[in-house]
Amino acid sequence: MTNIPKEKTLDSSVKLLLEGFPFLQRRFRKFNSDIFETRLLLQKVVCLHGPEGAALFYDNEYFKRNGAVPKRVQKTLTGENALHTMDDAAHRHRKEMFMSVMSQESIKRLLDLMAAQWQAYTLEWETMDRVVLFDEVREIMCRGACAWTGVPLKESEVSKRADDFVARVDAFGAVGPRHWRGRFARIRSEKWIARIIEQVRNGELQVQEGTPAHTVAWHRDLNGELLDQHMAAVELINLIRPIVAIARYITFSALALHQFPVYRQRILAGEENYVEYFVQEVRRYYPFAPFLGARARSDFEWQGYEFEEGQLVLLDVYGTLHDERLWERPTAFSPERFKYWKGSKFDFIPQGGGDYDSGHRCAGEWITIEVMKQAVAFLTEAIEYRVPNQDLHYSLRRMPTYPKSGFVISNVRRTGKLPAAFASVPPAASHAATAAPQRCPFLG
Numbered sequence: 355m356t357n358i359p360k361e362k363t364l365d366s367s368v369k370l371l372l373e374g375f376p377f378l379q380r381r382f383r384k385f386n387s388d389i390f391e392t393r394l395l396l397q398k399v400v401c402l403h404g405p406e407g408a409a410l411f412y413d414n415e416y417f418k419r420n421g422a423v424p425k426r427v428q429k430t431l432t433g434e435n436a437l438h439t440m441d442d443a444a445h446r447h448r449k450e451m452f453m454s455v456m457s458q459e460s461i462k463r464l465l466d467l468m469a470a471q472w473q474a475y476t477l478e479w480e481t482m483d484r485v486v487l488f489d490e491v492r493e494i495m496c497r498g499a500c501a502w503t504g505v506p507l508k509e510s511e512v513s514k515r516a517d518d519f520v521a522r523v524d525a526f527g528a529v530g531p532r533h534w535r536g537r538f539a540r541i542r543s544e545k546w547i548a549r550i551i552e553q554v555r556n557g558e559l560q561v562q563e564g565t566p567a568h569t570v571a572w573h574r575d576l577n578g579e580l581l582d583q584h585m586a587a588v589e590l591i592n593l594i595r596p597i598v599a600i601a602r603y604i605t606f607s608a609l610a611l612h613q614f615p616v617y618r619q620r621i622l623a624g625e626e627n628y629v630e631y632f633v634q635e636v637r638r639y640y641p642f643a644p645f646l647g648a649r650a651r652s653d654f655e656w657q658g659y660e661f662e663e664g665q666l667v668l669l670d671v672y673g674t675l676h677d678e679r680l681w682e683r684p685t686a687f688s689p690e691r692f693k694y695w696k697g698s699k700f701d702f703i704p705q706g707g708g709d710y711d712s713g714h715r716c717a718g719e720w721i722t723i724e725v726m727k728q729a730v731a732f733l734t735e736a737i738e739y740r741v742p743n744q745d746l747h748y749s750l751r752r753m754p755t756y757p758k759s760g761f762v763i764s765n766v767r768r769t770g771k772l773p774a775a776f777a778s779v780p781p782a783a784s785h786a787a788t789a790a791p792q793r794c795p796f797l798g
């Protein structure tokens with residue numbers, strides 16, 4: 355039996371808050387090991403790093419999620435008792451519902467709805483002195499996500515609803531006011547969406563079959579029962595809120611285009627798949643999810659280390675994405691690396707690893723990649739802009755993080771060119787046109 359290297363500490367929770375994203379990575383380096391033990395929130399925690407650690411973490415035989423996601427994260431980010439906390443047959447059944455709305459056709463519909471929003475917003479940006487990209491893109495994402503799911507969004511509530519979704523994500527690594535903002539935002543958004551579920555079920559709101567609102571409202575659990583209204587709201591939000599969260603990756607994409615202009619040129623040169631390499635590198639390079647948690651199902655041994663039943667285990671997402679053994683010059687931004695990447699399901703894990711259907715890998719990873727590709731194509735081909743002086747620093751201590759200024763652009767001009775993916779998409783006549791699905795130009 356080998357002893358797991360142990361951090362000498364009564365509790366490291368404060369250090370985690372102070373150090374942020376690199377907290378785990380620093381300790382793996384200090385111990386020169388892909389496993390170590392520490393104490394967080396007054397409990398013993400075993401931390402795993404790298405593809406072998408990830409393969410173990412995603413092995414359903416050894417780990418479960420029930421009891422692993424802290425209540426403070428459920429009460430802000432995910433909602434309580436959501437898919438993220440389920441296991442075994444019940445998880446697979448609920449996950450099937452999520453994956454059923456991730457078909458190519460469904461994602462294409464989302465992209466068309468988003469494209470109309472990009473066009474409507476840039477019309478307005480031309481008239482504005484300064485545009486805070488993060489603030490605008492979260493609205494674009496919120497409108498697109500609501501239209502796609504089938505959730506009506508009044509013009510007057512766009513900003514408030516988008517704010518609440520942002521606040522819920524913003525709360526996941528926070529204590530104090532930021533955490534409480536997230537809690538209140540969860541309560542408001544769940545109340546709103548629970549009413550939508552009620553209206554879909556009683557026929558007050560007509561939504562097309564196949565849309566996420568229809569799918570979730572009429573989904574039956576393994577016992578054949580509809581989800582209770584609140585649970586259905588939690589899960590429908592788990593399809594909307596994370597789309598709004600893509601605004602962070604899009605803001606980081608704009609930052610990358612600004613900081614590394616050579617890649618803007620390569621994208622404009624039209625090299626095949628280059629936009630995809632670029633967004634993959636954005637997802638690797640910039641921080642989002644720091645780590646993930648699971649609990650051991652029973653006592654077991656792995657590589658000579660002993661795990662105890664109920665043991666809390668964390669998987670180091672940020673550190674694995676910046677490990678020099680996996681990524682050449684990990685601190686350099688280099689989309690080219692994805693040209694040659696022959697990775698596994700366990701090394702490139704910005705949205706989790708392993709399988710989509712049987713495991714907890716992010717249900718929305720394909721959406722994230724496609725929505726980011728669309729945004730990058732738009733930012734490079736459809737508009738020109740200036741980037742005035744501003745504070746573009748993003749703090750690794752803040753979880754989650756984004757550039758302090760929100761990425762301000764000015765002098766926005768439409769080029770008159772539309773990326774190929776937009777060519778067939780009629781612009782939204784007004785924001786309201788795509789916000790209410792009944793009047794959506796694509797769904798009729």
Ligand code: HEM
Binds near residue numbers: 596603705715
């Ligand atoms: C900003 C982009 C996103 C990031 C960084 C992200 C990240 C993650 C991560 C780290 C997980 C946990 C994986 C695990 O527990 O092993 C996850 C799970 C999940 N994500 Fe995402 N995600 C994003 C976008 C999306 C989108 C667009 C959707 C849906 C439209 C989505 C829906 C989900 C769902 C339903 C789960 C739970 C899966 C399960 O437990 O089986 N996410 N995501």
